[in-house]
Structures are given as structure tokens and as C-alpha cells.
Amino acid sequence: MVKVYWWKQGENKYLKSEADYIKTTGVEDNGSSFTLNSVTYQDSGIYLCSAVRQGKIGENGNGSRLTVYAAPTPLKIVSVAPERKSSAPLTIVCETAAFHPEDFTLTWYKNSVETVTAINITKRQNTEGLFEISSSLEERQRVPSGTVYICLVSHISLQAPGIVTYAVTNSNPDLALDHSYGIKPQVVLQLFVGLLAILVLMGILVDHAKSICFEDPVKMRLESLPSSEQNSTGALKRTNR
Structure with missing residues (x-):
């Protein structure tokens, strides 16, 4: 009889197939497989297996990498009142939802033209180990009404980039010109x-x-x-x- 054991690289225990455990294992004619019933991003990693036959442990496999994605969407964009000592009449902030893995790309557009100046990006990891991004864009000059800003975020979990927009209107007298x-x-x-x-x-x-x-x-x-x-x-x- 052949028994197959699975474990996650970096952990010193085999995966167990218990009723109250989220991981189950099984043996098939052509090999072995396991199922993660309730996947979280902590399950990301490399999984290895070894076969035991008649008390003898065979060689380990090369491993299978599992990456669990958490999307950075929905995105949120807001305007922030300038500080008293700040010379920027307009500051807008784009924030992501908690995501995983860490790699991402964030791009700002102003009236469909990419802008790279006066941009700050802050990345932090929350208590659950997920990543959150906050990016601010500051305008040093007054902004005409009708100006449209786009925050675009690309991530491996998204088939298409996440997009959120902000339009300057005359309802913001401190931000827009009198037209x-x-x-x-x-x-x-x-x-x-x-x-x-x-x-x-x-x-x-x-x-x-x-x-x-x-x-x-x-x-x-x-x-x-x-x-x-x-x-x-x-x-x-x-x-x-």
C-alpha cells in the first residue's frame, strides 16, 4: 500500500485530513492530490509530497507553487482639504482595498495624460498580513472645473486594471477657477x-x-x-x- 504525504515548505508537519481541518488529501491511481477547502492568502507557498511504500520513503517531488490572490479593488478616491501651511490648492488621494501578493502598479492620469509629478505612495501591511496602498497627488496651481483625474491600479489578481476617477467641479470653489x-x-x-x-x-x-x-x-x-x-x-x- 502506498501512502502519500503532503506538506508546505517551511512547515515541519504534514497536512492532515481531519473533519475540522481545511485541508484534505487523497490518493489516486496516477498520483496524489490535495484540496484546500477554505483558501486564504496564508495558504500561499510551495507544497511538496513524498510517497511511503512498505515503510520506505520515496524521493520528494519538485513541489507545486500555490499563490492566493486578494484583489486591491474596489478603489476609492477622495479630495483632501489642504493644510494651512500647504501651498497646494488641491490634493486627491487614491486608496486600495487590502490585497495580496505585494507587487502592484499604480498610475495617475490627468485628462487622459499620465502624470508623474507631486505624487506620494504609502504602502503598509495590516494585521492580517495583507497590503494596502494610499497614493496622493498634489496640484500646486488652481485646477479648472471639468478636470478629470484617474487612478489606475494593476495587480496579478485583476484581469483588467482597477480604475477610479475624480472630476473637479465648480461646487468646489476653493479648487476650481471661476469660468x-x-x-x-x-x-x-x-x-x-x-x-x-x-x-x-x-x-x-x-x-x-x-x-x-x-x-x-x-x-x-x-x-x-x-x-x-x-x-x-x-x-x-x-x-x-
């Missing part, structure tokens, strides 16, 4: 203050003109003209006093 003919909010404010000053000055001038017109009104009086200058209906002579 009324490209006038910035500061310029609009300066124009408003200047117009208000002109209106106030015009009001002062009007009040001053009124005071000049009515301060010393023209005095009117009637005088009797000499009889030689009077006509049949009489005459009025306008004089100033």
Missing part, C-alpha cells in the same frame, strides 16, 4: 469694490451740485418802469439782488 470668461474670484471682488467706490463718489458729487444750485437762489422782484417804457399791458423787469 466666467476666465476671471478669478479675487479679480471679481476687486472690480466690485472699485465699482462701489465710483458709485459713492458719484453720489457725493450729485449732493454737492444740489447744494450749489439751491444755496443762494435767484431773487426776483417787480419794479415799475418809467412811464415812457411801459406798454399798454405793463412790463416786468428781472433783476438780481
Whole structure:
């Protein structure tokens, strides 16, 4: 009778086929196989087997590598309020879900053009041993409304890269330009203050003109003209006093 034993490289025990154990083994006519009932990323590794026949242990096989994937999706992208001392008017952050194995590629695009400047990537391993990525992109200049950012993540677990987008809108007044003919909010404010000053000055001038017109009104009086200058209906002579 032939017995086949499986073990994981780096572990000093054989895999057991117990009812409450996630691993089971079996022997077939052409060889042996084992099944992992509830696979987790910790099961990744190289598995080896050896056959025992009539008490004699045969040579080990070359081993079979098992890699358990955990996808970094869904991705999340958010904007972060700039710090007081920061000169960046816009900071957006792309975050992955916990994934395995460690290797990945993360790429930023701005309006479909790849961008590589002002990008920071932080990678950490959580308590379960999975990896998480946080990547931030900072814009030093104000960003026009309608600008679209894309965070793209490639990983061996994904048939197609994971994608998440962020669009700048006018609802973010601190981030976007005022697109009324490209006038910035500061310029609009300066124009408003200047117009208000002109209106106030015009009001002062009007009040001053009124005071000049009515301060010393023209005095009117009637005088009797000499009889030689009077006509049949009489005459009025306008004089100033």
C-alpha cells in the first residue's frame, strides 16, 4: 500500500485530513492530490509530497507553487482639504482595498495624460498580513472645473486594471477657477469694490451740485418802469439782488 504525504515548505508537519481541518488529501491511481477547502492568502507557498511504500520513503517531488490572490479593488478616491501651511490648492488621494501578493502598479492620469509629478505612495501591511496602498497627488496651481483625474491600479489578481476617477467641479470653489470668461474670484471682488467706490463718489458729487444750485437762489422782484417804457399791458423787469 502506498501512502502519500503532503506538506508546505517551511512547515515541519504534514497536512492532515481531519473533519475540522481545511485541508484534505487523497490518493489516486496516477498520483496524489490535495484540496484546500477554505483558501486564504496564508495558504500561499510551495507544497511538496513524498510517497511511503512498505515503510520506505520515496524521493520528494519538485513541489507545486500555490499563490492566493486578494484583489486591491474596489478603489476609492477622495479630495483632501489642504493644510494651512500647504501651498497646494488641491490634493486627491487614491486608496486600495487590502490585497495580496505585494507587487502592484499604480498610475495617475490627468485628462487622459499620465502624470508623474507631486505624487506620494504609502504602502503598509495590516494585521492580517495583507497590503494596502494610499497614493496622493498634489496640484500646486488652481485646477479648472471639468478636470478629470484617474487612478489606475494593476495587480496579478485583476484581469483588467482597477480604475477610479475624480472630476473637479465648480461646487468646489476653493479648487476650481471661476469660468466666467476666465476671471478669478479675487479679480471679481476687486472690480466690485472699485465699482462701489465710483458709485459713492458719484453720489457725493450729485449732493454737492444740489447744494450749489439751491444755496443762494435767484431773487426776483417787480419794479415799475418809467412811464415812457411801459406798454399798454405793463412790463416786468428781472433783476438780481
